[in-house]
Amino acid sequence: MNASAVRERKSKSSGSHESRIVTTYLDKIPFGDDAFIEQEMSKSRVERRKLPDGCQNSILMRDIMRIAWPSMVELFLASLVGMADMIMVGAMPNGDDAIAAVSLANQPKFMFITLIMALNVGVTAAVARARGAGKHDLAQDILRQGLFFSLVISIAASILGIVFARPLTLFMANDGLDEQVIQMSCSYLVIQMAGFLTLGISSTYTAALRGTGNTKLPMIYNVCANLVNIFLNYLLIYGNWGFPAMGVTGASIATVIGQAFAMVFAIAVNGNGRYYFAVKISDFVRHFKPDRVIIRQIADVGIPNLGEQLILRVGIILFSRQVSSLGQPYFATHNICMNIQSMSFMLGQAMATSSTSLVGQSLGKSRPDMAEHYSRRCVWIGIGISIALGLIFIFCSNPLVGLYSQTDAVLKEAVPVMLVLGLLQPIQTPQFILSGSLRGAGDTKTTAVITMIGILLLRPAIAQILIFTLDLGLMGAWLAIAADQIVRTTLVTIVYNRGKWKSIKLATE
Secondary structure, eight states, X not given: OOHHHHHHHHHHHTSGGGGGSOOOGGGGSOOOOHHHHHHHHTSOHHHHTSOOTTOOHHHHHHHHHHHHHHHHHHHHHHHHHHHHHHHHHHTSTTHHHHHHHHHHHHHHHHHHHHHXXXXXXXXXXXXXXXXXXTOHHHHHHHHHHHHHHHHHHHHHHHHHHHHTHHHHHHHHHTTOSOHHHHHHHHHHHHHHHHTHXXXXXXXXXXXXXXXXXXXXXXXXXXXXXXXXXXHHHHHHTTTGGGOOOOHHXXXXXXXXXXXXXXXXXXXXHTXXXXXXXXXXXXXXXXTOOOOHHHHHHHHHHHHHHHHHHHHHHHHHHHHHHHHHTTOHHHHHHHHHHHHHHHHHHHHHHHHHHHHHHHHHHHHHTTOHHHHHHHHHHHHHHHHHHHHHHHHHHHHTHHHHHHTTOOOHHHHHXXXXXXXXXXXXXXXXXXXXXXXXXXXXXXXXXXXXXXXXIIIIIIHHHHHIIIIIISOOHHHHHHHHHHHHHHHHHHHHHHHHXXXXXXXXXXXXX
16 A cells, blocks of 8 residues: 555545544554564564554553443343343243243344344444554445345345244254243244344444444443343243233343334434434435445355354354253253353353454554454453353352252252353354454454364264263263353464464455
8 A cells, every 4th residue: 555545545544523422542653564564464473472662551441442331331230131021931930941942942042143243243243343454435335235134134034034933943852842931932033033124233333334334332221131031031921010921032032122122212312413324214215226336345254154153053052952951951951051151152252242343443444453453352351250260150050050049950950060161161252253253354264264173073072972972961961061152262272372463454445
């Protein structure tokens, strides 16, 4: 890239929209060029660890946490709401059956969510690159294209999920659960899929905002949505304040209404330009036109990620069927522990969000050195948090599991599983964060292959041997999870350290 092009990009990046976005150290440093990138790629690992002149470790940590903490609060509270859902349905007279029913329905629902997630990874990466390059209008167009395809995907997923709700729940049950559980699960899934559009639209707005580094706004509307969800759970599950006691069905309705609240909030705040974006619903009627270049850019990142997410979901579904065949107490215990584990997933994903945004913006500014400095520090912070969480899971296992169920069989089976869960925390966290760094760079093909190796091939195969051949039951299933996480973390770290991700170009660059 020549000097005049660099100056042009600098001038574009200093427009009037800067006051509406989260500013970082990246906004104060000059753009790189092809010669700078080549120089950085030739440096040794020791040389790459040196910070640029004038940059301090505390500055980078501040940038990371400025983006990470709202996302951390949002995702952590979302995890707590998921826990609250399970705890509240678990408090019903048939609590263990209700937990099994909700867990059963969530697997096919998450399969459909992967379609939106894949699209949104592309949106986040593309917006982050545009933000780093100072191309505000391009970022607007990326969000418009993303919302249009989110609308199409959500409608299609809703129809399929409703039509095939019972076959999907029967498949997941794998002959290990009673008809009562199947019926509750089917009812829960139908309602979730009927309101799928609300989740799709709000999550695409969230993905775009995270690409700019704005995680506070999604935190606000998603936290509010979660509070609505919990309040309606109280009314609709148990029939308080004159409302009908609807049990699992009430929990599903409460979730959808909470999602609708988030969608309306997201549309309202992103339509006036105050928070960087000025994208209105009316744009789809008056101004929308498919843009092949933008679609290609989103697809180049999103399609491999779709493959990864589908592989992930297929692997989890196969694994879940293996566990469900052990019977209701084991399946309930497994899903309680998985629900507790989601707390650590959310915190890891919060650091991954910060890494994705900062890596994407750094590479959009042709500064691969800053991309590496940010991503490595995200890993340091994530490991520290995960060690603390692991200790909580190990030493507070009985109180945590007891929030969901007081059944003796569940409490007994959960103790060794929670030990494995606690020890896994600092091992799996770098995988989440470094995968987020690779996605921010646009490398989703590698993470898809690694996910396939771990969760589609390794985990089910080891689980089959440990659960059924060696008769280790639920403990065998969690040892299989541990083996999968160790392998995936190792492979992602190797790919990241090779550094090829720093030279990836997207379609609009």
